[in-house]
Amino acid sequence: MRRKTQITVLLGFLFGTSPACYGQRKIALHDVSEHGAPLRVSGTISFEVDPSQAIRYTYRTEGSVANVSDRDLV
Secondary structure, eight states, X not given: OHHHHHHXXXXXXXXXXXXXXXXXXXXXXXXOOOTTOSEEEEEEEEXXXXXXXXXXXXXXXXXXXXXXSSSOOO
């Protein structure tokens, strides 16, 4: 009985998450630095699945870091 429960949970997880993972996902980067920090980070990360390609999984990062203080950074 335990084995049947494990298989049911696994199949439910696989079928439940596959629509969310198909194609392309884009995730926004959120700046989590505290108020008054000298740097601000922004951008996105994209993940793409293309089964027709030799390299099936690809990702791309597009981001920026800005110095919002009046001091130079090392």
